[in-house]
Amino acid sequence: MKISRFAFSFEYNDGVVIFNTLNSAVVYLDKEAFDMLIKYCSNELRLDSAKLGRFNDILKALESFHILVPEEENENRTYRALTGEIKYSKSSLKYTILTTYDCNMSCTYCVQQEERKNVYMSEDTAHKVADWIIYNAKSSNCRLLVINYYGGEPLLNFNAIRILNDKLKDFCDEWNIKFMVRMITNGTLLSDRILDYLLDTNLHGIQITLDGPKDLHDKRRIFKDGSGSFDIVYGNIKKVVYRAPDVNVAVRMNLDKENYREIPRLLDLLVNDHLHDKVFISFGRIIPPLKCREIPPNMFAEKEFSKIFLWLIKECIKRGFPFSWSLKPTFVSCAAVCSNSLIIDPNGRFYKCLDMIQDEFCVGSINDGFNYRYYEWVSRDPLEYDVCRNCTLLPLCGGGCPRLAYYTKGTIHSPYCSSIKYYFKKFLKMYIDEKYKGRIGESSSTG
Amino acid sequence: MKIIILEKPVRYALLKEPLPPPPDCPDPDLYCQKNIF
Numbered sequence: 297m298k299i300s301r302f303a304f305s306f307e308y309n310d311g312v313v314i315f316n317t318l319n320s321a322v323v324y325l326d327k328e329a330f331d332m333l334i335k336y337c338s339n340e341l342r343l344d345s346a347k348l349g350r351f352n353d354i355l356k357a358l359e360s361f362h363i364l365v366p367e368e369e370n371e372n373r374t375y376r377a378l379t380g381e382i383k384y385s386k387s388s389l390k391y392t393i394l395t396t397y398d399c400n401m402s403c404t405y406c407v408q409q410e411e412r413k414n415v416y417m418s419e420d421t422a423h424k425v426a427d428w429i430i431y432n433a434k435s436s437n438c439r440l441l442v443i444n445y446y447g448g449e450p451l452l453n454f455n456a457i458r459i460l461n462d463k464l465k466d467f468c469d470e471w472n473i474k475f476m477v478r479m480i481t482n483g484t485l486l487s488d489r490i491l492d493y494l495l496d497t498n499l500h501g502i503q504i505t506l507d508g509p510k511d512l513h514d515k516r517r518i519f520k521d522g523s524g525s526f527d528i529v530y531g532n533i534k535k536v537v538y539r540a541p542d543v544n545v546a547v548r549m550n551l552d553k554e555n556y557r558e559i560p561r562l563l564d565l566l567v568n569d570h571l572h573d574k575v576f577i578s579f580g581r582i583i584p585p586l587k588c589r590e591i592p593p594n595m596f597a598e599k600e601f602s603k604i605f606l607w608l609i610k611e612c613i614k615r616g617f618p619f620s621w622s623l624k625p626t627f628v629s630c631a632a633v634c635s636n637s638l639i640i641d642p643n644g645r646f647y648k649c650l651d652m653i654q655d656e657f658c659v660g661s662i663n664d665g666f667n668y669r670y671y672e673w674v675s676r677d678p679l680e681y682d683v684c685r686n687c688t689l690l691p692l693c694g695g696g697c698p699r700l701a702y703y704t705k706g707t708i709h710s711p712y713c714s715s716i717k718y719y720f721k722k723f724l725k726m727y728i729d730e731k732y733k734g735r736i737g738e739s740s741s742t743g
Numbered sequence: 744m745k746i747i748i749l750e751k752p753v754r755y756a757l758l759k760e761p762l763p764p765p766p767d768c769p770d771p772d773l774y775c776q777k778n779i780f
């Protein structure tokens with residue numbers, strides 16, 4: 297047997313924690329057990345019978361958790377097969393639909409500013425998009441259909457949302473397919489009427505951005521006349537939380553060097569208003585637009601951001617935000633490389649990445665089907681890259697963000713080492729500290 | 744000599760709550776189905 301290439305280990309409380317990045321098993325071995333494991337793997341272990349029995353139990357556990365694997369196993373092939381199941385599965389279909397490129401706001405850092413056009417999805421296109429999705433759902437035999445609205449500001453074209461939702465919900469009800477609607481919105485247009493409609497048509501999740509407490513948010517997320525949006529957005533977050541407790545509300549915080557220090561004040565506000573256990577927090581790094589070749593001074597580089605990210609997580613834990621995530625691999629870099637996920641713009645054109653919605657990245661359309669670029673995306677394979685082939689963290693990042701790979705190397709067919717590389721060890725330690733307080737270091741062993 | 748099992752391996756068919764999404768993506772749910780907190 298050999299130690300898995302996906303075993304990520306580090307010293308912890310006089311012993312060693314081993315995390316298998318392929319299946320998220322985590323074990324703690326005391327120093328004696330770990331030293332014996334190393335000797336066992338190099339065929340140097342000599343044991344008396346008293347210890348042999350106990351050590352065999354440990355080996356058995358490590359083997360069942362795939363931390364120890366057979367010598368002949370090619371684990372990259374295992375990874376490729378598991379990844380393939382996720383990449384090519386169509387049991388669920390996810391479509392992100394841009395109902396318009398237009399927006400009622402003019403956020404200071406928005407990368408869509410220059411590309412923003414007064415383009416709205418027409419009724420005719422909305423019907424065609426719905427028909428195209430229905431055709432695909434029927435032919436793939438899917439059991440779950442997720443529609444995610446995005447823009448511009450998607451609620452500016454509520455008419456298109458209504459056409460799509462009505463048609464798709466009716467279809468899913470008839471075909472016994474689970475239908476879920478999500479939305480990324482600036483949160484300024486969520487009237488009671490719109491919210492009622494969305495709740496009637498299976499609204500499952502909503503992501504709304506707050507960039508800090510009111511004073512800071514109102515300098516960054518502004519309406520076209522320059523006025524701030526905090527009061528309206530915050531009021532609407534509360535409205536969704538209290539009127540629709542089953543809807544997942546994600547509060548997105550887009551971070552750069554100008555606002556990150558003030559995020560704890562926003563966290564305090566969420567705690568004071570008893571929202572901290574009712575919303576998910578999502579920290580986002582603002583990244584430069586594709587044409588910008590250097591990271592502007594107000595934005596974080598990957599390594600810098602990993603420190604801020606960990607600091608903010610600690611600030612959340614300190615304030616009692618529920619620590620609910622678990623350590624499971626994603627295998628793929630993101631949905632962009634999966635065949636069950638597609639972005640459809642107001643003209644019915646297809647894209648794979650929300651940050652790459654330009655003509656040169658168009659992968660097809662409802663009229664023409666897919667072009668070769670679609671297959672470029674879904675065939676992205678990190679095992680083609682030297683740096684990924686031997687990286688323990690591969691199942692956690694899947695080769696990294698294709699958009700940032702393109703940004704740095706000119707092609708999505710290249711690796712991009714994301715911030716996880718820099719923060720993962722500390723992140724895992726923090727997770728174990730938090731979840732297993734006092735458990736590691738007990739005298740009795742646990743199984 | 745001691746082993747403590749902290750997390751059992753996931754069953755791949757039930758992958759529901761993967762790692763937190765990379766902070767670069769405008770839609771974390773495109774990366775996974777759940778946010779951190």
